[in-house]
Amino acid sequence: MKRLLVLVVALSTIGLGTVSTAQAQGAGRPGVTATEIKVGGLSSPMSVLNVPYADGFDGVNAYFDTINKKGGVYGKKLKLVAQLDDLGSPSGNIRAARSLVEEKKVFAVMPVMTNSFAGSAYLASKNVPTFGLNIDAGWCGTSTEHRAVEDAIAAGKYDKVCPRPTLFGEKGSFICFSCGQISPAYVALKKGAKRAALFTYTHSSSAACAEGTRAGFKQYGIDLVYEDTSLEFGFSDVSADVQALKDKNVDFVSTCMDFGGAFKISQGLKQAGGTGVTFYAPEGYRESTIKKYGSQLNGWFFGFAFIPWQSKVLPAGAKAYLKAMKQKGIAPSEQSQAGWINANMFVDGLLKAGKDFTQASVVDAINSFTAFTANGMLPPQNWSNGHGPDTQACAAYVEAVNGKFVPRFGKPGQPIVCFPDNPRPPTLDDPYYLPAKTGTTTTTSAGS
Amino acid sequence: MNQFISWLIEGAPVGCIYALVAVGLVLTYKTSGVFNLAFSAQAFASGAVFYETVINSHWPLWLGFVFAVLIFSPLLGLLLDRALFRYMRTAPWQVKLVTALGLLLALPEIVKLFFGAQPAEAPPSIAPLIGIDKFKVFDVGGYFISADRLTTVVFTVVAVILLGLMFRFTSIGLQMRAVVESPRMVELAGVDADRVSMTSWILSSTLAGLAGVLLAPLYFILDGNTYTLLIIAAIAAAAVGRFVSIPFTLLGGLLLGVGERALPDIVGTTGSFAQDVRPSFPFIVLFALLVFWPKLREQRVVSDPLSGVDPPPPAMAHEYKDANLQRMSKIAFPIFIAGFVLVMMTIVSPLWVTRLTDAFALAVVFLSITIFTGLGGQISLAQASFAAFGGFAMANAAEQFNVPALLALVIGAIVAAIVGALFVLFIDGLPALIGRFILRRPVVRLAGLYLSLATLAFAFMAEKVIFRREAISQGEYGIAVSRPDFAQGDRMWFLVVFIAFALVAFLVIFIRKGTIGQYLAALRGSENAAASIGINATSLRIILFSLSAGIAGLGGALIGMAQGRVEPVATYPALFGVVWVVLVVTLGSRTVDGAVNAAIGFVVFQWLFEALGLPPAIAIIGFGFGAITYARHPEGIVEFQTRKSILATARQRTLKKRAEELVRVEKLPTTYRPVWQVVAPVLAGPALYLLYVLVRSPIQGRWVAIHTVTLLVFLVPSLLFALVWMFATSHRLHQAGGVARDWIYLFAGGVVGALVGALFYNQGWVPRAELLHCVLAGIPAGVASVAFFLLPVQINRIADNRGWLSSPISWREGRAPFGFLLFGAFLFFRTSVTDASSSTGSFINHGFPPSGWPVFVLVAIFVITWVQWVAGVQGASNELAIGGEGFESPDESVSNIDEESSASIPAQIDSGGV
Structure with missing residues (x-):
């Protein structure tokens, strides 16, 4: 009887969810009141490769705080009303996405930082402006649609676009996971490396990165003398790899792993007497990392798609981000910065759409941006090409030197190194450099 | 030779780690019989x-x-x-x-x-x-x-x-x-x-x-x-020592470590084979040892020669129902199901339809555990893998071969069933062949703990080797799948899933009651005895594995279709198989009820904790510790509570008949009071307030805000009645020989409650409240907290004094309502530590839904639990009044249920006892 009563009570309350709430909302403006604009985000607790996704919420909150201090947007405060956890599962991701739209009734969804963005189809179908960390094919479309764009690129056709115009990843909505990666090859060439090695986990995202790295090495003439693509996250013994690196006189190591796994290899190599090897990692650019390991990281390079925080001349966006993080007592990280960039893009979209903004008009506004830089933090992003393959491949690089990150390979005041993309250049001899201080921005983003 | 030495030197440290963990495993297994995973x-x-x-x-x-x-x-x-x-x-x-x-x-x-x-x-x-x-x-x-x-x-x-x-x-x-x-x-x-x-x-x-x-x-x-993965390697090392020998366990660990070190040199570091073998090496070793080493499974099973004196498990709960109750169930149940479906198809919000649909899809998977564990008596930790086989088979059939969606679901189930059959043929057949042609003697079948370990190893092997293959999962992002055209909407999809669930549920019940169920029960009791009466264990095992795997496969296909894509690892993690087994076994692996409750609980609790701003990990902790109740209630919590509820109802009915007899002879004590006369006033306040909210909200087109005065108007009379009843009952019990100076305990409870209320106010844990409010709320909470335990203890003492063999109530009944009070206090505490945007804070600050539902549901369940406690105490008190010597209340024996109570009027009633 008790269970029956519980079920009846539960169903009756749930059933009354159809009763509308009090808030007066215009068409296309859920989550907008006279005083607030509500957004909500979702993340996985931790990525399978140990990346702290939840940091993204810090970045969004920090950006909103800076805007709200100046009066918000059109007199309305920006509010992150929900930080949902999808527990790392696709069905959890879908439920969380639906909860944000149907229960929390948010205007936009940000940040989305998850292993598996299964909810992307739903959010796209509801035309909800969505922002997050682009590491899943869902930002582009279904796996079939994403593969179609990749296949088109492989066939030399660069005009195929992703069919989800309401989804905005912090580095674009399309990433070609199987295309040759430029960054590892570029660093190897700059360091004069002759014999490279590659390490990845068997996990599929790591394996996709490996495919791109391998293709890049091949395209740009780096001799890949050793690979281990059968490592298990956290669990594998690397003695054999260390021995092989020594035996094959490897002088450059690229990894598609978490920083910890890569560091384990480098330490093993040092302990076995291997020296003078350059390590390149796509993950690990954190204050806490350099602080903890100091000179043990000498010889390490990190690559990422934004202005390094150690640049002598920081753009306004980076300064504001670092200041906000310092005020909150939070160490900067790629994930929190991604959240900040998401929030910046959203606010820029609101401002461009005008006072009577709707979800559709904000999406259209962002899709009209031809050079969005988040106030100088990023290489210009062109959203007007319909979420397709980008025409430039840009990255900034830092080297760990005696406990500090030192920007490399750029020019003074121009730390970002770029190459044309789609199609890619035959060599990496002729990059161009993006000026941080004169990087074009589409609009001012502070205040209303 | 040099290479071997390098393997030894570089592999030994890791091997020592495996050995250390494995030795710990063997130690506890040797001395306490517990395989401490x-x-x-x-x-x-x-x-x-x-x-x-x-x-x-x-x-x-x-x-x-x-x-x-x-x-x-x-x-x-x-x-x-x-x-x-x-x-x-x-x-x-x-x-x-x-x-x-x-x-x-x-x-x-x-x-x-x-x-x-x-x-x-x-x-x-x-x-x-x-x-x-x-x-x-x-x-x-x-x-x-x-x-x-x-x-x-x-x-x-x-x-x-x-x-x-x-x-x-x-x-x-x-x-x-x-x-x-x-x-x-x-x-x-x-x-x-x-x-x-x-x-x-x-x-x-x-x-x-x-x-x-x-x-x-x-x-x-x-x-x-x-x-967590380390334990698998340790089990493999312990298997080398046959789970009993420490020296050989050490050797096993070392061999495993050296083997891991040697693998890259033997199989390489790239290519499919290396990517298959290296991550799954410990699982392969464990699986191979369990399947191909007959001596391992033939070691003398650790069992207590005196364990046969343990009583048999209790009967199924429904067997305790008398004819009336069974008749009522047969009428009420279909009406309930029809009503449920109607409500889901009409008024329940689309998102909740989705959540409950996910739950019923999961329930299909859980029914596979009902078959395998509840009927078969074995534990499989690979159900997530069988679900994955079904999901990927469905996805490939639908996307690659353009099979219609419904047919693809069936194909998923069939493929998973075939995999299940092949699995058991492999683990039974190959060793049988080894026994016949090499060892020249029969080989014991893999069962019990070893079968569970083999399924665990298989699950991880499947995750790391099979589902990673491009041919099966089509790469990192999996396979996109679509629902049937007519079921694109949430409600129609719910109908599809619910029908699938209902069909599987009927199948499970049919099997349980039918010949196969009887055969499985016989096999559980004694395989030799079953064979002696013609039951073929081999074919029965094949049926068991196939059925279970097929049902899991259907569930997996439904889950994949609901998500719109089937991905390697993310959709069906191997470790989920462990979580699912723990859940189902805890709640009840013998019944459909248990599976449904487990599935709904799995989905709803995650939502509830997140909605309350609590870490979702708390749900996993709850599930994990819930497994501990399995020791006391192997039939499952749901079965236990159901049986308890049925027995309590029967007990009260018997008591009521006794009361009617006493009324006829004008000897009914004044201390006797029908339970409804106490429960009704207690329940009236919350029920009327709920009704007020449910009626007024649609009228004004929005949720009614929580106004303190309105709330108090409804609740205070019920609260006061409950408090007076507690004091009066306690006093009466005290006079009948219960606890001395009971009023001191209740008073002390009130004082402590007041102080706690003041503390909450000081800490700012109750927004918008005054000190007086907090103190006034704390007093009844404190009194109730004491009464939850004091009243049953008093009843126990009186029953003891009278020499009764069992008391009509236990102090344990107070745990549930007290636990809810504590949880409620914890939620208020959370309002101070969670961001104001979280649901817990929102409820307090902004009132009702959407954020307030989780707390609202919790409050409703608390009220029901509390009312049930009140009914239990009043019922026990009535039994003291008119039960007594000669009163034959229904016991655990099913055959007693329908017997009329034949006791004479006890002496205590004449003497004016409770």
Whole structure:
């Protein structure tokens, strides 16, 4: 009887969810009141490769705080009303996405930082402006649609676009996971490396990165003398790899792993007497990392798609981000910065759409941006090409030197190194450099 | 030769780690019969404590080591033994396994709650403890071994030697070995088996602690998932020692470590084969040993010769229903189902339709566990893998071969069923062939704990080898799938899933009641006896595995279709198979009810905790510790509660008949009061308020805001009535011989409640409230908290004084309402620590839904629980009044239910007792 009563009570309350709430909302403006604009985000607790996704919420909150201090947007405060956890599962991701739209009734969804963005189809179908960390094919479309764009690129056709115009990843909505990666090859060439090695986990995202790295090495003439693509996250013994690196006189190591796994290899190599090897990692650019390991990281390079925080001349966006993080007592990280960039893009979209903004008009506004830089933090992003393959491949690089990150390979005041993309250049001899201080921005983003 | 030496030197440290963990496993298995799969979780806890003390709290290294390994770890082992495993020494293997699995899930989440979820990098090295610089590298004949690795070897060898000596040459070691044989016989010989078991748990936990601090610097990272996988390797090492021999277990660990080191040189480091074999090497070894080494499964099963005196399990709950109740159920149940479907198809919000649809899809998978465990008596930890087979088969059929969606679901089920059949043919057939043609003798079938371990190994192998293949999963992002065209909407999709669930549920019931169910029951009892009456165990096992796998496959296909895509790993993680088994077994593996409750609980609890702003890990901790109830209630919580409810209803009906007899002879005591007369006023207030909200909200087009005055107008009369009733009942019981000076306890409860209310106010945990409000709320809460336990205790005492063999109520009845009060207080506390945007804070600040529903549902369940307690106490009090000597209340025997009570009017009524 008790269970029956519980079920009846539960169903009756749930059933009354159809009763509308009090808030007066215009068409296309859920989550907008006279005083607030509500957004909500979702993340996985931790990525399978140990990346702290939840940091993204810090970045969004920090950006909103800076805007709200100046009066918000059109007199309305920006509010992150929900930080949902999808527990790392696709069905959890879908439920969380639906909860944000149907229960929390948010205007936009940000940040989305998850292993598996299964909810992307739903959010796209509801035309909800969505922002997050682009590491899943869902930002582009279904796996079939994403593969179609990749296949088109492989066939030399660069005009195929992703069919989800309401989804905005912090580095674009399309990433070609199987295309040759430029960054590892570029660093190897700059360091004069002759014999490279590659390490990845068997996990599929790591394996996709490996495919791109391998293709890049091949395209740009780096001799890949050793690979281990059968490592298990956290669990594998690397003695054999260390021995092989020594035996094959490897002088450059690229990894598609978490920083910890890569560091384990480098330490093993040092302990076995291997020296003078350059390590390149796509993950690990954190204050806490350099602080903890100091000179043990000498010889390490990190690559990422934004202005390094150690640049002598920081753009306004980076300064504001670092200041906000310092005020909150939070160490900067790629994930929190991604959240900040998401929030910046959203606010820029609101401002461009005008006072009577709707979800559709904000999406259209962002899709009209031809050079969005988040106030100088990023290489210009062109959203007007319909979420397709980008025409430039840009990255900034830092080297760990005696406990500090030192920007490399750029020019003074121009730390970002770029190459044309789609199609890619035959060599990496002729990059161009993006000026941080004169990087074009589409609009001012502070205040209303 | 050089290469072999390098394998040995470089593989030995890791092998020692495996050996250390494996030895701990063998130790507890040898001495307490528990295969402690949570050993790795204990190691993780110890590693986390070590990290926290040395790195974050800057303790000296030696102090952190002593605390983590020699204080914290043994205490943890002592706690586990005293609180849990000592009650399970003679319990069946299923109970021990499920409890260990529950700990395997819960312990890492508890650690993360305390120390944070993010894995910790660069754990401290303990090499300096033995005077070695942690950065030093030793050159051993041209081969390098780091300080951490050398330290690991040294500590492991010393630990194992000491253990071996202890077993061989000390009396405690001998006693430990004897306890394994038969705890009861050992006790008959005058040895305190309890103490011996406790000692072994302390020892093994210390080993776990040592393993935890040694492993961390070798892995470079302290992460719960890594330690979870470690246990599989340890089991493989322990299997080499046949789970009994410590020296061979050590050898097994070393062989495993050396083998792992040798693998890259043998199979390479790239290519499919390397990517298959290297990550899954420990699982392959374990699976191969379990399947192909008959001697392993033929070792004398650890069983107590006196265990046969244990009583048989209770009958199914529905068998306790009398004819009336069965008739009512047959009418009410279809009406309830029809009403449920109607409500889901019309008024329930689309998102909740989706959530409950996901739950019913999961329930289909859970019904596979009902078949395998509830009927078959075995435990399979690979149900997530069978679900994955079904999901990928469905997805490939639909997307690659354009099979219609519904047919694709069926294909998914069939393919999974075939895989299940092949699996059992493999694990039974191949060893049978080995026995017949090589060993020339029959081979014991893989069953019990070993079968469970084999399924666990299979699950991880499938995840790392099979589902990663491009041909099956089509790459990293999986396969996009679509629902049937007519079921694109949430409600129609719910109907599809619900119909599928209903069909499977009927199938399960049909099987349970039919011939196959009877055969399976016979097989569970004794395979030899079953064979003697013509039951073919081989074909029955094939049917069992196929059915179970097929049903899991159907569920997996439904889950995949609901998500719109089927991905490797993310959709069906192997570890989910463990979570699912723990859930279903805890709630009830013998009934459809148990599976449904488990599925709905799995989905709803995650939503509830998140909606309340609590970490979702709390749900996993709850599920894990819920498994511990399996020891007391092997039939499952749902079955237990159902049976209890039916028996209580029958008891009250008997009592009512007695009361009617007494009324006829004008001898009904004034202290007797029909339960409804007490429950109605208590329930009236909350029920009327709910009605007010439900009626007014649609009228005004929005949810009614919570106004304190309105709330009090409805609730205060019921609260006052309840308080008066508590005092009056307590006083009456006291006069009948209950607890002396009862009013002092109740008064003290009120005072403490008032003080707690004041504390809450001071801390700001009750927004927008005054001090007086908090104190006034605290007083009845405090009084009730005491009364929840005091009244049943009083009834117990009176029953004892009268010489009754059993009391009509137990103090345990007070735990549920008291627990809810505590949880409510905790939620108020959370309003101060959670962001204002979270649901808990929102409810308090902004009132009703959408954010307030979770708390609203909790309050509703609390009210129901509280009312049930009131009914229980009043009923027990009535039984004291008119029950007594000669009163035959229904007991656990099913045959008593329909008998009329034939007792004469007891003497106590004449003397004016309670």
